Amino acid sequence: MALHAELHRHLGGSVVPRVLWRYFQRQNQELANRFPEYEQFEEFYTQPRKTLDEYLELHTLVENVQTLETLPYFIYRLIRGAYTFENLAYLELRYTPYLRTPNNLPQSQRIDLMSEIVTVVGKATQQNEYPIITSQILCMHTRLPNEVNQAIVDLAVKNPEYVCAIDVAGGDNNYKENIDEFIKLYRYAREQGVKTTGHLYETSNGCHPELLPYLMRIGHGVQIPLKYPNLLKEIANRGQCLEVCPTTYFKTGTMDNISQLKTVFDKCFDAGVDIAICTDNAGLHNVRLPFEYENLLTFDVINFEQLQACQKAAFRHAFAWPYGQRPEEILTGLLQPEPLVAGVISAN
Numbered sequence: 001m002a003l004h005a006e007l008h009r010h011l012g013g014s015v016v017p018r019v020l021w022r023y024f025q026r027q028n029q030e031l032a033n034r035f036p037e038y039e040q041f042e043e044f045y046t047q048p049r050k051t052l053d054e055y056l057e058l059h060t061l062v063e064n065v066q067t068l069e070t071l072p073y074f075i076y077r078l079i080r081g082a083y084t085f086e087n088l089a090y091l092e093l094r095y096t097p098y099l100r101t102p103n104n105l106p107q108s109q110r111i112d113l114m115s116e117i118v119t120v121v122g123k124a125t126q127q128n129e130y131p132i133i134t135s136q137i138l139c140m141h142t143r144l145p146n147e148v149n150q151a152i153v154d155l156a157v158k159n160p161e162y163v164c165a166i167d168v169a170g171g172d173n174n175y176k177e178n179i180d181e182f183i184k185l186y187r188y189a190r191e192q193g194v195k196t197t198g199h200l201y202e203t204s205n206g207c208h209p210e211l212l213p214y215l216m217r218i219g220h221g222v223q224i225p226l227k228y229p230n231l232l233k234e235i236a237n238r239g240q241c242l243e244v245c246p247t248t249y250f251k252t253g254t255m256d257n258i259s260q261l262k263t264v265f266d267k268c269f270d271a272g273v274d275i276a277i278c279t280d281n282a283g284l285h286n287v288r289l290p291f292e293y294e295n296l297l298t299f300d301v302i303n304f305e306q307l308q309a310c311q312k313a314a315f316r317h318a319f320a321w322p323y324g325q326r327p328e329e330i331l332t333g334l335l336q337p338e339p340l341v342a343g344v345i346s347a348n
Helices: 017-027 029-034 038-046 052-063 071-086 107-125 146-158 176-191 209-214 223-227 229-238 259-271 289-298 304-316 327-331
Strands: 004-010 088-095 133-141 163-169 217-220 241-244 274-277
Touching (some): 004 071, 004 241, 004 274, 017 038, 017 071, 071 088, 088 163, 107 146, 133 146, 146 163, 146 176, 209 229, 223 229, 259 274, 259 304
């Protein structure tokens, strides 16, 4: 059995449509009335959007119901599905903890509650029943004030047992006004020993070379081989890996033909730049990681040798993978991962 590492998956976008719809029917009368039939909800939830900003608005639907009390419910089902249907050995979940706190509270109280969110997520992902090695990536956000983003980085520094890295979310086309602040926060994170990734070069308006030196991995980065291939050499020299999420680009209107991804993979392989194939929002897309692999093979974007190289790259660049530089042992089934901390969170 091939085992996979998933490096770019959002907690909000990980809830599959059926699980989210059932939660609405049982716990949220307003949303249950809005989507009385599952087929209606699935069509709304998974349909392509015209722009990245329109697509990102869907995250608010899930963020509003992922609270301190409900996160174990959603995470149990997320881990169960990832283990059973995707053969994941390793998973990094990214999210903005501030957006899981009650929005009717003052900012200072919401900042204080973020540490509880991180702890709850950390404990909920550590399950004997479905033993996937997991860690969290905390996302700063373009919509949040600098003091909140600073608190998110500080939270990552203080919780290495649960948090492996930081990121910035909210659409790479929205960074420009606060680019200097994000650079300072990334620099501070690196000085404190926190690993870094960031949504960058996903869209043609989200190309910010100033941020590249502070990132250990690049979230998406597809515009680099497409429009700025001159950057590939320095990216290879830094050992940075692109987190490429194929289905996302057709859901956000960033690409309209899968053949465009062949250029991305070919130029990166030629330049010696690693790619980890990811889902981004497996639930929102209703597409799991093995299908992302299969789809790329079916349309001749990559071959099997390149697929294996991407699988190995995902383990090699995993921020919290505990077995060093040995992804080939996982891929041949010779090494079975064990949970980092024992504990089972039951479904409600």
